[in-house]
Amino acid sequence: MPITSVIPDAETLTLTVVGDYAVPVERLWAAWTDPRQLERFWGPPTWPATFTAFDLKVGGKAEYHMTGPEGQKSGGYWRFTEVHPGRGFTFVDGFCQPDGTPNDDLPGTIMEMEFESTPGGSRYVAVSRFPSIEAMEQLVAMGMIEGLKAAQAQLDGVLGLEAA
Amino acid sequence: MADDELDRLFRALADATRRDIVRRTLVGSVSVSGLAADYAMSFAAVQKHVAVLESAGLVSKIPSGRERLVRAEPEQLARARRALAELEAIWRQRDIQLDAILAEPEE
Numbered sequence: 001m002p003i004t005s006v007i008p009d010a011e012t013l014t015l016t017v018v019g020d021y022a023v024p025v026e027r028l029w030a031a032w033t034d035p036r037q038l039e040r041f042w043g044p045p046t047w048p049a050t051f052t053a054f055d056l057k058v059g060g061k062a063e064y065h066m067t068g069p070e071g072q073k074s075g076g077y078w079r080f081t082e083v084h085p086g087r088g089f090t091f092v093d094g095f096c097q098p099d100g101t102p103n104d105d106l107p108g109t110i111m112e113m114e115f116e117s118t119p120g121g122s123r124y125v126a127v128s129r130f131p132s133i134e135a136m137e138q139l140v141a142m143g144m145i146e147g148l149k150a151a152q153a154q155l156d157g158v159l160g161l162e163a164a
Numbered sequence: 165m166a167d168d169e170l171d172r173l174f175r176a177l178a179d180a181t182r183r184d185i186v187r188r189t190l191v192g193s194v195s196v197s198g199l200a201a202d203y204a205m206s207f208a209a210v211q212k213h214v215a216v217l218e219s220a221g222l223v224s225k226i227p228s229g230r231e232r233l234v235r236a237e238p239e240q241l242a243r244a245r246r247a248l249a250e251l252e253a254i255w256r257q258r259d260i261q262l263d264a265i266l267a268e269p270e271e
Contacts, residue, residue: 041261
């Protein structure tokens with residue numbers, strides 16, 4: 001599995017994900033900044049994402065929605081706060097109301113994406129800073145795959161970990 | 165959980181000393197004076213940090229003889245950990261999909 005590490009921190013509510021890939025950094029950057037590629041991996045298979053706007057510049061916005069197995073739609077937006085072409089970008093990932101307008105009741109997650117070349121190809125480091133447990137739970141509800149959840153529960157059972 | 169409860173929770177955890185107090189009292193109960201001995205700040209300042217944590221439900225004070233001991237209430241932290249574990253699963257799934265895209269020949 002290309003993800004090399006995931007570091008959750010329950011005290012600061014951050015999740016740091018490091019992914020290493022055997023492709024040039026330009027390729028990895030393109031996958032993350034071309035909405036047609038991005039929408040093929042941002043959402044899980046049961047909740048695929050569709051990006052309807054993608055304006056990668058400081059102050060620019062990306063708009064997307066995810067569609068659930070029963071046709072439910074859940075909308076979100078990214079607002080870019082930093083863009084360093086080829087190297088990284090930072091954005092606020094927020095929720096939208098059903099009508100597509102930003103939902104300011106739930107503060108957005110701050111996501112910092114960094115890209116770099118490595119001897120074996122390239123790497124991204126994604127740091128998500130969550131504003132609250134409630135927002136984290138909302139993101140889980142939006143993007144969770146039932147099958148994966150069941151698999152995780154089974155694994156926990158095998159490992160003897162009790163669901164808290 | 166109501167929004168103002170969450171606000172208190174995150175304000176409480178936004179401070180390094182308070183996070184340290186939570187970590188220390190997860191392992192075992194410690195008196196306020198015991199905590200104060202380890203920080204370069206006044207007893208009153210430590211007491212204030214404990215009060216902030218207490219109002220967020222992160223620690224509670226239990227009487228013990230003439231003292232009151234500070235004990236972490238791990239339930240809130242457990243809730244955060246659960247949500248993070250599920251978010252990790254989302255990233256792992258995302259990664260499987262990204263990896264498949266990167267394996268395709270470039271156009």
